[in-house]
Amino acid sequence: MKRIIFCISLLAIFVSVKAQQPAMRLWYNQPAHFFEESIPLGNGKLGALVYGGTQKDTIYLNDITYWTGKPVDPNEGLGKAKWIPEIRKALFAENYRTADSLQHFVQGEQSASYQPLGTLNIINLNTGAVSNYYRELNLDSALAHISYQQNGIQFTREYFATHRDSLIAIHIKANQAGAINLHIQLTAQTPHKVKATNNQLTMTGHTTGSETESVHACTIVRLLPQGGKVIASDSTLTLTNADNATIYIVNATSFNGFDKHPVKDGASYIDNAVNAAWHTQNFTYSEFKDRHIKEYQQIYNRIKLQLGNKEYTNNLPTDQLLRRYSSSTAPLPEAAQRYLETLYFQFGRYLLLSCSRTPNIPANLQGLWTPHLFSPWRGNYTMNINLEENYWPADPANMSETIQPLIGFVKGLSATGKHTARNFYGINEGWCAAHNSDPWCKTSPVGEGKESPEWANWNLGGAWLVNALWDHYLYSQDKQLLQNTIYPLMEGSSKFFQQWLVTNPNKPNELITAPSTSPENEYVTDKGYHGTTCYGGTADLAIIRELFMNMQQARKSLGLKPDKEMDDKLHRLHPYTVGSQGDLNEWYYDWKDYDIHHRHQSHLIGLYPGMHLQALAKQTKDSTILAAAHQTLIQKGDESTGWSTGWRINLWARLGDGNHAYKIYQNLLSYVSPEGYRGKDAVHHGGTYPNLFDAHPPFQIDGNFGGTAGVCEMLVQSSVDMTAKKPVYNIHLLPALPDAWANGEIKGIRTRGGLTIDMKWENKLVTSLQIKAVTDVDVNITYNNKSSRMKLRQGGIIKFSSCK
Numbered sequence: 001m002k003r004i005i006f007c008i009s010l011l012a013i014f015v016s017v018k019a020q021q022p023a024m025r026l027w028y029n030q031p032a033h034f035f036e037e038s039i040p041l042g043n044g045k046l047g048a049l050v051y052g053g054t055q056k057d058t059i060y061l062n063d064i065t066y067w068t069g070k071p072v073d074p075n076e077g078l079g080k081a082k083w084i085p086e087i088r089k090a091l092f093a094e095n096y097r098t099a100d101s102l103q104h105f106v107q108g109e110q111s112a113s114y115q116p117l118g119t120l121n122i123i124n125l126n127t128g129a130v131s132n133y134y135r136e137l138n139l140d141s142a143l144a145h146i147s148y149q150q151n152g153i154q155f156t157r158e159y160f161a162t163h164r165d166s167l168i169a170i171h172i173k174a175n176q177a178g179a180i181n182l183h184i185q186l187t188a189q190t191p192h193k194v195k196a197t198n199n200q201l202t203m204t205g206h207t208t209g210s211e212t213e214s215v216h217a218c219t220i221v222r223l224l225p226q227g228g229k230v231i232a233s234d235s236t237l238t239l240t241n242a243d244n245a246t247i248y249i250v251n252a253t254s255f256n257g258f259d260k261h262p263v264k265d266g267a268s269y270i271d272n273a274v275n276a277a278w279h280t281q282n283f284t285y286s287e288f289k290d291r292h293i294k295e296y297q298q299i300y301n302r303i304k305l306q307l308g309n310k311e312y313t314n315n316l317p318t319d320q321l322l323r324r325y326s327s328s329t330a331p332l333p334e335a336a337q338r339y340l341e342t343l344y345f346q347f348g349r350y351l352l353l354s355c356s357r358t359p360n361i362p363a364n365l366q367g368l369w370t371p372h373l374f375s376p377w378r379g380n381y382t383m384n385i386n387l388e389e390n391y392w393p394a395d396p397a398n399m400s401e402t403i404q405p406l407i408g409f410v411k412g413l414s415a416t417g418k419h420t421a422r423n424f425y426g427i428n429e430g431w432c433a434a435h436n437s438d439p440w441c442k443t444s445p446v447g448e449g450k451e452s453p454e455w456a457n458w459n460l461g462g463a464w465l466v467n468a469l470w471d472h473y474l475y476s477q478d479k480q481l482l483q484n485t486i487y488p489l490m491e492g493s494s495k496f497f498q499q500w501l502v503t504n505p506n507k508p509n510e511l512i513t514a515p516s517t518s519p520e521n522e523y524v525t526d527k528g529y530h531g532t533t534c535y536g537g538t539a540d541l542a543i544i545r546e547l548f549m550n551m552q553q554a555r556k557s558l559g560l561k562p563d564k565e566m567d568d569k570l571h572r573l574h575p576y577t578v579g580s581q582g583d584l585n586e587w588y589y590d591w592k593d594y595d596i597h598h599r600h601q602s603h604l605i606g607l608y609p610g611m612h613l614q615a616l617a618k619q620t621k622d623s624t625i626l627a628a629a630h631q632t633l634i635q636k637g638d639e640s641t642g643w644s645t646g647w648r649i650n651l652w653a654r655l656g657d658g659n660h661a662y663k664i665y666q667n668l669l670s671y672v673s674p675e676g677y678r679g680k681d682a683v684h685h686g687g688t689y690p691n692l693f694d695a696h697p698p699f700q701i702d703g704n705f706g707g708t709a710g711v712c713e714m715l716v717q718s719s720v721d722m723t724a725k726k727p728v729y730n731i732h733l734l735p736a737l738p739d740a741w742a743n744g745e746i747k748g749i750r751t752r753g754g755l756t757i758d759m760k761w762e763n764k765l766v767t768s769l770q771i772k773a774v775t776d777v778d779v780n781i782t783y784n785n786k787s788s789r790m791k792l793r794q795g796g797i798i799k800f801s802s803c804k
Contacts, residue, residue, distance in 0.1 A: 013357050014109035020300045020338060021304040022311070024139035024346045026318040026692060028052075031135065031146075034674030035060075035371045036689035036699060037319070039137045041168065043161040044357020044779045046251055047368040048168050050159055053597045057122040057157070061168075064361050064368040065255035066217055067206045067439050069112030070262055072518075075420040076119055077108050077444050081426030083134045087515045091535045092505050096525065099515060099533040101151060103457045106424055107447035112438035114379030115207050116370055117251060118188040122157075122170075125181035125240070126150055139343075139350045142296045143289075162292035163357050166250065166276060169292075171285050173244035178227060180242040186221055186235055189373040194235035199223045200277070203329040204270070208373070215262040218273035221235040222280055223247055247613040250276035253319045256440040258360070258412040299353055302398040303748040305345060305711075307741050308338035318343075318672075322420075326671045326687075337740075339709075344669060348393055348708030351701060352402045360408030361439055367701040369530050371630045376698050381437040383461030384519035385600065389467055389643055389702040392609060392650070392709035395475035398750045403472055407485060410465050412441035414492050417462055420444045421496050426457070430495030433462035435519075454532035455520045463497060466490045467543065467610065470550040477754035477775045479557070487554050492550050497544050498569055504536065511572045512588070513544070522594035522774070523587050536574045536588035541604035543575055546610040553722045570597035576606075576625050582626040583635055597637045599644040601651065604629055608647075608654040610717055630655055638667060641686040642694040646706020653713040653736040661714050662738030670709050672697060684718075714738065718751035726778055729753030733766055733783035753777045755792070771798045 031053040032038040038049040038060075039599045047062035083105040090098040128151040135146045144159040154175040174180055184201065186194050192205030201221040206214040221237075222513030223230060226244025243534040252273040254266030283291070313337035316324070324332045325340050332340070355367035364379050365386055381387045387406075394403040420443040425432070433443040435784055436460045447456030466489050473482045504510040514535035523531050548570040552562050579590045586593065586603040607629050619624050633651055640648065645668045652661035670687030672695035673679075686697050686703070694703030714736045721728045731751050744767075745760035754774035760767050766783045773792035778787050792798065 003475060016295070021200055021306050021342065023314065024343055025136055025314060026139070026343070026347070027134065027136040027314070028319060028690075029135075030316050031057075031133070032691070034676040035117050035689050036672075036674040036693055036695075039159075039691065040351065040354065040369050040693070041142070041144055041159055041161040041368070041373070042354030042368055043163040043166065043168070044353070044355060045166065045368075046168055046521045047250070047314065047355065048159065048161060048249075049369055049371060050144050050146075052157075054130045054133065054148050054150070055124050057124075057146075059120040059122070060369075060371040061117040061120060061219065061249065061251070062368050062370060063117045063217065063251050063253055063255045064355065064358050064364070064686075065215070065439065066117050066207060067112045067114050067215055067255070068209050069438060070213055071259050072416050072440050072442050072444070072704050074416070075423070077106075077420065077423035080106050080108075080424050080753060081232070081422070084425060084515070087533070088502065088535075091514050091533070096529050096531045096533060100453055100531050103453035103515060103533050104447070104449045106445060107449050107456050108424070108444035109443050109449065110448060111378055111380045111436040112440060112445050113208075114364055114366070114370060114375055114438075115190055115373060116188070116463075117217060118186060118192070118203060119533065120221065120249065121183070121185040121187075122172075122247075123149075123183040123185065125183065126179070130653050139346050140297070140300070141293050142300070142350065142354070143293070155179070157347040160289060160292050161354070162288060162295070164291050164295040165279065165283075165288055167280060167288070168249040169285060169288055170247040170249075171244070173248070177243050178241040180225075180228065181240045182238075184221065184223060184237040184247065186219065195231035196235060196237055198232060198235065199225075200232075201235065203235075212263055212340075216266065217251060218270045218647055219249070219251045220273050220277040221247060221249050222277055224280075226690050236561070242584045248277070248280040248677045250280070252276060255439065258439060259415070266388070278696055295470040296353065299399055299401060303349065303746065305314050305342050305744070305746045307342050307744045308335060309743045310335035310338070312336050312339040314339065318692065322669065322688060322690065322692070323671045325666075325669055336536065340669065341414075344688070344692060345614060345708050345711045346705075348704045349397050349399060351704055352390070352394060352397075352399055352708075355701070356394075356402040356405050360405060360412060362387065362405040362409050363701065365700050365702070376700075378436075378438075382435065382503075383433060383465065384435050384439060384458055384602070385647065386457065386643060386700065386702045387437075388464055388609065389646060389706050391468060393704070393705050393712060395472055396712035397708055398749050398756070400472070406465070407469060407472075409441065410462070410469060410489055411485065413437065413443050413462055413465070414489050416441045417443040417492075417496075425500065427496055429499055430492045430497070431462060432459050432493070432500075433465070435461060435498055437461070452532060453515075454517050454522060457515065457533070458517050458519055459500075460540055463493045463543045463547045464605070466493045467546050467550055470554060471609070471752070473554075473557075474752040475750055475754065477777075482554065483558055487558060490547070490551055490554055494547055497547065498566060499710055501544070501573075504574065509572060510574050511569055513540040516540045518586050519600050521586065521598050521600050521602070523591040524594055525591055526589070530594055536585055537603075538576065538584070538586050538588075539605060541573050542603060542610065542612075545570065546606060546612050549612055549615075553720070556722055557727070575626070578624060578628045581635070582628060582631040584625065584632045585797050596635055597640070599641045601632070601636060601644070601647060604632060604651055608713070614654070617699045626655065638664060642668065642688070642696045643700050643706060644701030645686050646694070646710060649707060649710030650713045653710060654717070656736050658714055658736035658738040661710060662740055665710060668694075668703060707784060714741075716749050716751055716757060718753060718755075720752055728778045728780055728789075729755070731755065731757075731779055733757070733759060733769075733781070734761060734764065737761070737764055739764075743764055753779060769798075772796070
């Protein structure tokens with residue numbers, strides 16, 4: 001009877017959902033002076049930071065395969081595993097100081113560094129005062145524009161980076177014939193040579209380090225003017241008296257895979273760059289532009305979001321919009337607030353589409369954008385949260401293509417990680433990966449014997465990443481990908497951790513990790529020792545518990561019998577414990593955190609992005625653990641770094657507290673000054689820079705992605721229950737909707753189980769709904785304080801006439 005009532009109610013409310021999202025654009029009334037004000041463009045491999053100056057337009061160029069280093073040495077760390085028993089001996093004697101000291105013997109070399117490709121300067125040779133300046137990034141088309149008037153002439157520049165045609169294009173025009181006069185100069189911070197010939201600049205060079213051991217690159221800039229004259233000299237093209245002009249930028253590097261030497265086995269980067277330059281003759285600028293927009297919008301347009309029901313005219317520059325959003329003295333109107341919140345959500349989607357489209361090379365700490373010769377933290381892959389957070393919105397925000405580079409990268413980690421497992425840990429089964437990596441798929445601990453174990457010695461990176469891949473399967477329902485790629489990667493990781501777990505000598509039936517750390521956090525023992533190395537850290541066991549549970553679910557999905565040995569070890573893992581203050585203990589004992597407000601909340605991985613804390617609470621009918629997680633978040637506070645703020649949005653949303661999740665989302669949108677600005681009004685903390693880049697500070701892109709994922713988590717949550725014969729996907733609509741978003745609509749959000757949902761809500765109640773399925777699936781859908789079970793068919797859209 002309940003199901004019949006549910007179907008009738010759906011029939012009564014159903015209309016086609018067509019979200020009326022306003023135009024999404026960032027705009028400014030002045031050029032960028034700092035990196036954090038520039039406009040980012042990217043095609044997934046090539047990137048550009050457009051400053052948009054009128055006299056000198058600086059454009060930093062990036063290629064996501066342009067890194068220092070070479071393939072890892074499979075013998076790195078050989079013999080270091082002998083220190084593991086010594087560390088365990090010290091730990092079980094409660095000699096944590098000695099354990100911390102010995103950890104330095106189990107460290108390897110540092111990761112490689114991401115480096116900028118080059119700098120293109122477009123220098124305006126016209127003189128005279130400039131007025132009516134405008135600079136824009138249109139997210140709906142992935143086009144950037146600048147325009148201004150000089151001497152009564154209107155000048156415009158249009159920029160885009162196209163994935164389809166692997167180039168960056170710039171079109172310059174004026175509303176008066178013969179008015180364009182400029183220099184085009186190409187240079188780089190890394191070793192390089194530039195040659196100007198006819199209408200072309202060709203730059204060759206390599207990353208810092210030995211020329212015979214580095215990634216090489218060839219960058220070609222082609223100038224195609226209409227009218228005027230071009231003179232080539234040194235590293236400069238001079239264009240005079242042109243009507244308009246088009247600039248094409250292409251690049252190729254010698255990077256040829258994580259296991260290929262960049263010189264001895266490198267790709268034919270010069271030939272590949274020349275071929276790419278020839279391709280610029282195949283279409284007109286307008287055709288390239290149309291091809292770019294069509295390909296980009298095919299993915300970007302899958303989601304449309306409208307928050308609130310009031311129209312907003314985007315008449316305030318984005319930097320001012322951001323400032324006033326954080327202001328208590330000049331607050332924004334409600335419609336403007338909802339607009340900025342939507343803009344930030346879609347900007348995260350734009351960024352991921354722009355920096356994660358290269359096979360086997362995922363988005364790094366800065367996506368793919370940097371103006372710095374040596375980026376903060378080497379611009380590497382930090383796998384104790386940051387790389388994972390980059391991909392949280394990929395599936396729910398309907399951009400599954402962007403996760404493919406991560407899958408290929410993890411396959412590379414599984415190859416090098418076998419050597420790390422053997423050399424550093426004495427384990428000959430499976431693979432593991434530590435804290436830092438690079439395109440060479442480095443998996444060994446870093447630190448060179450002198451860095452703190454709190455981050456350098458952590459070895460759970462591979463396990464966390466394969467858990468993310470399993471989650472991708474839940475969204476995609478791609479059984480072939482699971483069987484051929486994801487499951488073997490999960491299996492290799494689980495084999496390592498089945499061997500890495502040790503029996504607690506004080507509790508023979510209990511399994512723990514030793515040595516253990518909690519990423520980048522520090523404890524104070526009951527005896528007053530301030531350290532980092534311990535045994536049985538909660539974060540370790542959370543990731544391993546999630547891995548083992550996911551493995552059993554993956555085996556069931558593939559028709560395999562449960563792994564009894566793994567199941568036994570899963571049940572023997574040291575359980576969660578609650579501290580004296582009601583919080584979830586981060587350490588084996590109820591020790592104090594050295595910094596109670598620490599940015600990492602690694603022991604809450606089982607709540608988000610993991611799924612097992614809620615599952616355990618449901619199985620045991622005991623919410624004590626969830627209450628402890630809630631108390632932990634209260635202790636942590638609401639102020640943190642950018643990426644940590646992004647994580648906390650999702651944690652609060654997972655707990656169902658939409659208003660607190662929204663409060664943290666507002667914190668993420670706090671204005672932060674560019675790092676180069678140090679005036680008396682400078683603001684430097686976690687939040688958002690004028691160009692909407694996340695401020696760790698400095699810039700890290702993961703906060704952007706955490707924010708976008710957090711919006712998804714507030715609007716829709718999903719999980720799978722595999723205790724029955726067939727999996728049942730639980731879909732909860734508006735599970736953590738804040739009061740500020742009482743009205744809205746979204747089209748195209750994705751859930752586990754392969755569902756796409758369009759819905760509209762008013763006064764926090766769903767008023768229209770459409771669900772599409774990619775496979776046969778049983779779902780339990782909850783909305784408007786009621787639930788119902790239904791079966792959806794492959795390729796079908798819910799037709800309520802079929803609910804009888």
